[in-house]
Amino acid sequence: MQVHSFFSLLCLFCFFSTVGALFGYGLIRCQFTSNHEVVYLEQIYLNKVLLIQYNSTLGKVMGYTEKSKEIADDLNKNPAFLRRRRKDSEKCITHMPLVMDVLSKPVEPYVRLRSVEAASSKHPAMLVCSVHDFYPKQIRVTWRRDGKTVTSDVTSTDELPNGNWLYQMHSYLEYTPRRGEKITCVVEHASLMSPKLYDWDPIHESDRNKIAAGTAGLLLGLIFLLAGVIYFQKNTTGRLLVPTS
Ligand SMILES: *[C@@H]1O[C@H](CO)[C@@H](O)[C@H](O)[C@H]1NC(C)=O
Numbered sequence: 565m566q567v568h569s570f571f572s573l574l575c576l577f578c579f580f581s582t583v584g585a586l587f588g589y590g591l592i593r594c595q596f597t598s599n600h601e602v603v604y605l606e607q608i609y610l611n612k613v614l615l616i617q618y619n620s621t622l623g624k625v626m627g628y629t630e631k632s633k634e635i636a637d638d639l640n641k642n643p644a645f646l647r648r649r650r651k652d653s654e655k656c657i658t659h660m661p662l663v664m665d666v667l668s669k670p671v672e673p674y675v676r677l678r679s680v681e682a683a684s685s686k687h688p689a690m691l692v693c694s695v696h697d698f699y700p701k702q703i704r705v706t707w708r709r710d711g712k713t714v715t716s717d718v719t720s721t722d723e724l725p726n727g728n729w730l731y732q733m734h735s736y737l738e739y740t741p742r743r744g745e746k747i748t749c750v751v752e753h754a755s756l757m758s759p760k761l762y763d764w765d766p767i768h769e770s771d772r773n774k775i776a777a778g779t780a781g782l783l784l785g786l787i788f789l790l791a792g793v794i795y796f797q798k799n800t801t802g803r804l805l806v807p808t809s
Pocket of ligand 1: 621
């Protein structure tokens with residue numbers, strides 16, 4: 565008996581080390597549907613596969629593998645367990661005003677304008693206006709060239725959900741640079757009183773890169789200088805201890 569359990573322990577170890585990628589996790593979720601219904605879920609996953617879950621709409625536990633089906637059956641026969649889940653489900657409803665409060669407030673996006681390598685051979689240059697972390701989803705991102713709205717050679721992604729109730733989107737402008745022109749990314753969103761303008765400043769960017777390179781160089785120089793000074797001091801103090809004549 566003891567030998568047997570020892571072996572199964574060993575085998576368990578083998579299993580872990582050869583497969584090497586077991587990842588289990590549990591999730592407790594309140595799902596708010598658009599018609600203001602609430603579903604309370606407790607889920608246990610192993611390697612992204614749902615093994616077992618409690619669903620408040622069903623009011624019971626469901627198993628999705630042979631073993632977890634047995635466990636689910638046992639839990640569903642346990643009134644204390646089910647009572648506890650029902651009590652936890654109510655928390656979703658008491659927390660509902662909190663969620664609604666968050667969802668009623670627009671969140672202002674963080675915008676970054678930068679140049680990227682052109683994707684097509686039509687134009688040599690491309691700008692991307694990245695709009696991050698906004699809520700609600702509705703947004704308008706447009707481009708202006710010397711104040712005039714540009715419609716051609718613009719491509720935009722959809723509003724992409726981050727998964728944390730915030731969204732992001734990216735708009736691309738392909739263009740042929742003209743001397744002295746002003747290119748602007750325009751963002752219109754519920755969080756902003758008026759459209760917010762972001763001007764493209766090519767000189768600024770190259771300046772920033774130069775400053776960054778310069779700072780890195782200076783730091784490296786300082787490190788070498790410091791190392792040199794320490795080395796020099798060590799050598800001279802060592803020599804001073806020995807009388808030369
Ligand atoms: C919870 O149960 C309801 C009713 O059967 C079902 O419509 C819903 O899809 C379930 N939710 C999940 C996440 O399985």
